[in-house]
Amino acid sequence: MQITFAPGRVGDNTVEAVAYGADGLPFAAPEIRVSLTQRAQGVGPLDAKLADRGGYWTTDRLRIPLPGTWTLRVTVRLTDVDQVTLTKDVTIRPSPA
Known part of the structure; x- marks a missing residue:
């Protein structure tokens, strides 16, 4: 996955x-769902509501409301019955002043 x-x-x-x-080649996944949660502030999950653009989503x-460490959750549907979910912490920076 590349997000x-x-x-x-x-x-x-x-x-x-x-x-x-x-x-190692791009895979046309039937569905990709992305969400962000910031547990420390009790925010989320925020659903990215991705749209299929023919090979990428x-x-x-x-809109991300707060800076800090967020948990990224990505679910990729591989077939009609198979999917995989990945999680990773990501850092969202503050807006420039």
């Missing part, structure tokens, strides 16, 4: 998600 947050700061962010197969409307 990109831009600009990776508090406020509106663009999110792009690309799944890769075992051969994206949104330009994920």
Whole structure:
């Protein structure tokens, strides 16, 4: 998986998600779901509501309200009955002054 947050700061962010197969090539996943949770502040999960763009999934409307460490949860549907979920901590920076 490759997940990109831009600009990776508090406020509106663009999110792009690309799944890769075992051969290292992009995999056209039938569905990718991304959410963020900040347990320390009791915020989330915030659903990114990604849209399929033919080979990658994206949104330009994920509003992140607070800086800090967030838990990223990515669920990739592989087939009609198989899916895998990955979690990773990510850092969201404060907005520039």
